[in-house]
Amino acid sequence: MAILGMIFGIGSLVCWIMTLIKMFQNENVGLAILGIICPLWAFIWGWMNAAKHNHKKIMMIWTACWILGMIFNIASGGFQASFSTGS
Numbered sequence: 001m002a003i004l005g006m007i008f009g010i011g012s013l014v015c016w017i018m019t020l021i022k023m024f025q026n027e028n029v030g031l032a033i034l035g036i037i038c039p040l041w042a043f044i045w046g047w048m049n050a051a052k053h054n055h056k057k058i059m060m061i062w063t064a065c066w067i068l069g070m071i072f073n074i075a076s077g078g079f080q081a082s083f084s085t086g087s
Contacts, residue, residue: 001076008069015062019046022053 019042023032026049035042043062050056 001072005069005072005076008065008072011065012062012069015058015065016042018058019043019055019062022046022049022055026053 016039020032020035023035023042023045027045031041031045035045043059043066046055046059046062050059
């Protein structure tokens with residue numbers, strides 16, 4: 001389960017970098033640097049400008065990776081905790 005969480009985390013990282021590239025191409029540098037410092041801003045900006053910059057597919061993949069990554073990471077953490085208390 002933790003491996004799946006890491007895979008979705010890597011997918012999320014790749015989508016974040018692709019969104020940052022779009023930000024540097026289409027916005028001023030200050031907003032793009034803010035996207036580096038705060039990935040949540042890059043996520044919000046990506047959805048706000050998805051149709052405008054033909055970036056909707058990447059944003060859908062990023063959202064799915066983010067949600068599935070959280071689910072698998074939480075599930076693997078709970079599974080490991082049950083193993084450690086069961087011994």
